[in-house]
Amino acid sequence: MARPAKACPLCEGGIRVLNYKDERTISRLMTEQGKILPRRMTGMCARHQRQTTTAIKRARYLALVPYVKGYAD
Amino acid sequence: MYEAVYIFKTEIAEEQINEKLERYHALITGENGGEVTATDHWGRRQLAYPIRKQSAGYYVVSQFEAPAVALPEFERLLKLDEDLLRYMVVLNWGEPTAAMSIQTRADRKTDDDDEDDDGMPMIRADREED
Numbered sequence: 633m634a635r636p637a638k639a640c641p642l643c644e645g646g647i648r649v650l651n652y653k654d655e656r657t658i659s660r661l662m663t664e665q666g667k668i669l670p671r672r673m674t675g676m677c678a679r680h681q682r683q684t685t686t687a688i689k690r691a692r693y694l695a696l697v698p699y700v701k702g703y704a705d
Numbered sequence: 706m707y708e709a710v711y712i713f714k715t716e717i718a719e720e721q722i723n724e725k726l727e728r729y730h731a732l733i734t735g736e737n738g739g740e741v742t743a744t745d746h747w748g749r750r751q752l753a754y755p756i757r758k759q760s761a762g763y764y765v766v767s768q769f770e771a772p773a774v775a776l777p778e779f780e781r782l783l784k785l786d787e788d789l790l791r792y793m794v795v796l797n798w799g800e801p802t803a804a805m806s807i808q809t810r811a812d813r814k815t816d817d818d819d820e821d822d823d824g825m826p827m828i829r830a831d832r833e834e835d
Contacts, residue, residue, distance in 0.1 A: 694710055
């Protein structure tokens with residue numbers, strides 16, 4: 633079945649380049665546990681998905697977002 | 706154009722942090738002829754996970770222009786600093802983003818209304834289901 637094109641949330645939001653410091657946007661692109669959401673869930677365009685992966689990985693390293701959420705510490 | 710993020714221990718005083726930053730940045734500006742264009746103190750922030758048993762850190766972001774040869778020495782100094790929980794130096798590609806803190810990013814203006822609908826025909830649809 634042909635599915636209607638889902639608009640890329642970042643293009644819609646007017647974000648050209650996703651920055652790793654943009655915690656608010658980044659956390660919307662992750663699951664509850666802190667996994668990166670796949671494109672089939674978000675409808676993101678390829679370009680922004682690539683930016684998202686680097687941004688999330690950088691943000692994780694800087695402890696802005698968790699690697700694994702809810703992991704007992 | 707580079708961007709560096711530093712995460713300091715929260716125990717150390719603000720003056721000490723400023724002192725350290727000056728020391729780091731001296732390696733960029735000094736004889737290497739680089740230039741620090743922006744420094745932004747985010748201040749104390751909760752870490753998403755503990756780093757070296759610390760649950761919070763003092764974040765500072767700075768942007769600078771520097772020749773590549775200056776970086777090894779600069780990063781070496783960062784590595785040696787015990788009070789620096791973590792640091793990251795990255796290329797600041799794309800448009801030169803201001804060193805905004807998370808709080809100020811909230812009211813980011815969305816100003817590119819053009820972009821991506823430049824008459825490209827939508828080439829999807831009818832190639833599935835067979």
